[in-house]
Amino acid sequence: MRARTRKNTRFVITLFSAVLLLLLLVMASASAAEGPAVMITDYTVEPGVLMPGDTGTITITIENMDILSSETEIKTSQDLLTTTTTVATVSAEIDSIRLSSTTRDIEWRSEGYKRTEYYNVGTLGPGESMKIVIPIKAAAYAHDGTYFPEVYIEVDNGKNVRFPVRVKVDSSSVEILEKDIPSEISLSESKEIAIVVANNRPNPVSGVDVRVKSESDGLEFMPERIFIGDLEAYGKKEMNFILQTQTFKESLIGNKEFSFEVAYKNGDNEHHSAFTSSVLVKSTADVRLILVNAPEFVFEGDIARIDFDVANGMAKDIKAVSVVPAIEGLRILPSEYFIGDMEVGDVFSASFDVYTSDLSLGETTIPFTVVFKDVDTDKQYEMQGYEVHVEVREPQKSELPSPGLLGALVVILLLVAVVVGVRIKRRRGRREKK
Numbered sequence: 001m002r003a004r005t006r007k008n009t010r011f012v013i014t015l016f017s018a019v020l021l022l023l024l025l026v027m028a029s030a031s032a033a034e035g036p037a038v039m040i041t042d043y044t045v046e047p048g049v050l051m052p053g054d055t056g057t058i059t060i061t062i063e064n065m066d067i068l069s070s071e072t073e074i075k076t077s078q079d080l081l082t083t084t085t086t087v088a089t090v091s092a093e094i095d096s097i098r099l100s101s102t103t104r105d106i107e108w109r110s111e112g113y114k115r116t117e118y119y120n121v122g123t124l125g126p127g128e129s130m131k132i133v134i135p136i137k138a139a140a141y142a143h144d145g146t147y148f149p150e151v152y153i154e155v156d157n158g159k160n161v162r163f164p165v166r167v168k169v170d171s172s173s174v175e176i177l178e179k180d181i182p183s184e185i186s187l188s189e190s191k192e193i194a195i196v197v198a199n200n201r202p203n204p205v206s207g208v209d210v211r212v213k214s215e216s217d218g219l220e221f222m223p224e225r226i227f228i229g230d231l232e233a234y235g236k237k238e239m240n241f242i243l244q245t246q247t248f249k250e251s252l253i254g255n256k257e258f259s260f261e262v263a264y265k266n267g268d269n270e271h272h273s274a275f276t277s278s279v280l281v282k283s284t285a286d287v288r289l290i291l292v293n294a295p296e297f298v299f300e301g302d303i304a305r306i307d308f309d310v311a312n313g314m315a316k317d318i319k320a321v322s323v324v325p326a327i328e329g330l331r332i333l334p335s336e337y338f339i340g341d342m343e344v345g346d347v348f349s350a351s352f353d354v355y356t357s358d359l360s361l362g363e364t365t366i367p368f369t370v371v372f373k374d375v376d377t378d379k380q381y382e383m384q385g386y387e388v389h390v391e392v393r394e395p396q397k398s399e400l401p402s403p404g405l406l407g408a409l410v411v412i413l414l415l416v417a418v419v420v421g422v423r424i425k426r427r428r429g430r431r432e433k434k
Helices: 002-034 403-433
Strands: 038-046 055-064 069-076 081-088 092-100 106-108 117-124 129-138 145-147 150-155 161-164 167-169 174-180 184-186 190-199 205-214 219-222 225-231 236-245 254-266 269-282 287-293 297-299 303-312 318-325 337-342 347-355 362-374 380-393
Touching: 038 150, 038 161, 055 092, 055 117, 055 150, 092 106, 092 129, 117 129, 129 167, 174 205, 174 254, 174 269, 184 236, 190 205, 190 225, 190 254, 205 219, 205 236, 219 254, 225 236, 287 318, 287 362, 287 380, 303 318, 303 337, 303 362, 303 380, 318 347, 337 347
Parallel strands: 184 269, 297 380
Antiparallel strands: 038 055, 055 129, 069 081, 092 117, 092 150, 106 129, 145 167, 150 161, 174 190, 190 236, 205 225, 205 254, 219 236, 254 269, 287 303, 303 347, 318 337, 318 362, 362 380
16 A cells, blocks of 8 residues: 555656656747847937938947846656756847838938848847947938838847837028128128028037128128038027128129028038028219319429319228329329328318429320228228329410510610610700800
8 A cells, every 4th residue: 555655656756747847848948949138229310300312320239138048957867856057148149130111211321232231240249239320311302200210130049129210300401591781882881791590400510601602793791701610409690791892893883692602511411501682782972082173284394283172971981091193104293192091071182293294295184093991891992083184285485585685675775765864964954054
């Protein structure tokens, strides 16, 4: 009876051991089938928000989350069940990485031989991580919105990974806005222009560079370029330029167009925006040279005196004002009449002596110019002020004796008259005595 009981007990133990062994084998097999746990622990998209047609990158961090793995060995004897656990490391073998999307708005940017995925990426040990950069491109027709392309990681000895990445597309741009642009300007004026550069995008941009240019000759801007650099999301920057005319030519009068262009980068993608405006160039306010006195004619060898008034008709002060004869080979004194600073509405005189001994007979045109500087920009202007016409005539020849000879004759006649008078008186005296 006792022997039968012992046999039954051994049978139960053996059966229990077999069942336990089977369960452990199944668990160990399942553990081996799962393999290492690979996860995407972090990602970044650059630029933060793409514009339609932009290229960028998705940088993902892949990590093997397994630190240790265990392997259990089970041994049985006639009466005992023993287990042995061996601890070992398991590396993750990553076969390929690609990008999957239901639309073509965000795609893997093909380069070189048009690769659209990474093959044989490498092996990750337990707890190790790596960064992978995926080149992407937003289609030119992509609409504004948020897209979720999936990063697909194929693991040879573990579970494959699918991870959606958020990519935003926004077509907003950097614009130039008018703040203060004058509607008109005189030929001899300089005025300030104020504009605003506005970043309408939800992400910062870099390399912001503003240039101004004119299709019309004669308009000048100072400076011609302003570099801003970085501009934060929805940020604004005000800039000032000086607009002035280069010459006093009548051909410059009229409506003249000019434009501002801003270049900027969204990530590595360069973009441009432009703004066009115009200004009416007039000649109503300037520095005038007014003729006060000039001879109609002068005899050869004489000196012709010419007098001017110089009037500042501009809406601002000017400096270093001078009047200069614009002719060579003629003696004119002074060679330059310097006035200096002139306030708004000032009038000063300027006089010149023209020596005609070097002039030919007939009419000669002598041009005079006015030179001055802008008090704000220190730019020098030169404008033709007035042309004086001087006629040189030959001295007239007279048949009358010269003044010297005439004087001598008068003296002689007076002496003769005196002598005659004396003689007449003497004769009368003698007759009265007789």
